[in-house]
Amino acid sequence: MPRPKQRTPVLRDQVLDVALDLLAREGAAGFSTRAIAREASTSTPAVYELFGNRAGLLRAVFFAGFRRLAERLAARPESDDPRADLLALADDYRAFLVAHPELAGVMFSRPFADFSPGPEESQAGADVRDLVVARVRRAIDARILRGDATDIAHAYVSLIQGLAAAENARRLGTSKASVDRRWRVAVEALLDGLR
Amino acid sequence: MPRPKQRTPVLRDQVLDVALDLLAREGAAGFSTRAIAREASTSTPAVYELFGNRAGLLRAVFFAGFRRLAERLAARPESDDPRADLLALADDYRAFLVAHPELAGVMFSRPFADFSPGPEESQAGADVRDLVVARVRRAIDARILRGDATDIAHAYVSLIQGLAAAENARRLGTSKASVDRRWRVAVEALLDGLR
DNA sequence: ACCGTTTCGTAACAGTGTTACGATATCTCC
């Protein structure tokens, strides 16, 4: 009997897209509920009904980021060279984080005081984690690496994220050549050191 | 002829101490100019005269963080084992970042939208950088590592910061044993892989 | 044509960073 609802899951997706776009365009500073509501042609109470609060919206951005990263990593098919596949994984991971620095911040730093991922949110990265562990395990099976697959995956991902954070902060070098070289030195050394 | 100035460098140091303390106690959320002014028994305009704006205050926190980290790293004397010294450096680095997670955020993540270190601020980490490069160079001279000292130092620091970020976000493992093991696996593998 | 209900968005609240400006405290001079 009342008017038909507009604050549906469809609108939720639209608002989320706007939020991702706005974050990429204007960074953390422009990420206000008013700006998002305006760009999505709706009102702030709609955003609050759909996401609870700004932290909920950031949570959704966080999950979307991991979904996209997992897609990106899965897009590259496995070859018959497990080591090359791990190097390619690092390349893809790096490319994603550098192409979406603000999104990377939400995923791995905490650019917003009101959202910090807890145990609840650790499930978001499950697909990415599984994919990395699988590629590491293949390398172990091929006798290219030695050790526990999960431990090695953590080491590898930590190195990649550390390098990407440094690159995004322009801390890793001034020229593209030096940045590329330091990525290569670090990633290859870690793999070599794992036997 | 007017009243004597209170907003002196002495007050500046006091305000900075309060800011560091408040950041450590309440995190990014509690870091407001009003709260800092109140705890320092002064007014917000005083904070603005001393630091320009909140970004300036964060800049001062950023520099203070690097000063403390450099002190912490320099406190450990060099031994006659360059490899052990590099492992100890990683331990000290880790201990500092884990003991001061919010400060580490200001230094290496960007928890505040209004301050992000640019080329101007890269000088802050000079002492730390020099210290790491020096220890790496010693290891190269001792034939324990091979390659360019600066490249290796970047790789090593990136790995340490990536691991520390993961540990602070409780992403590296659930038990202390597994976290410690992953640190060990990663750091030793990188050193081993650099010959 | 009206009514009841539900959904909507305006407008308010408390808090933030920032600053204009009037109040204040001190030194100097008489």
Add this chain to the structure above:
DNA sequence: GGAGATATCGTAACACTGTTACGAAACGGT
């Protein structure tokens, strides 16, 4: 000692933020 000049201080305002109460509006059913 008192009065004035003046630099310094902090209150109070502004524009903005996240968040929500509540009155206005729109629809289906009678």
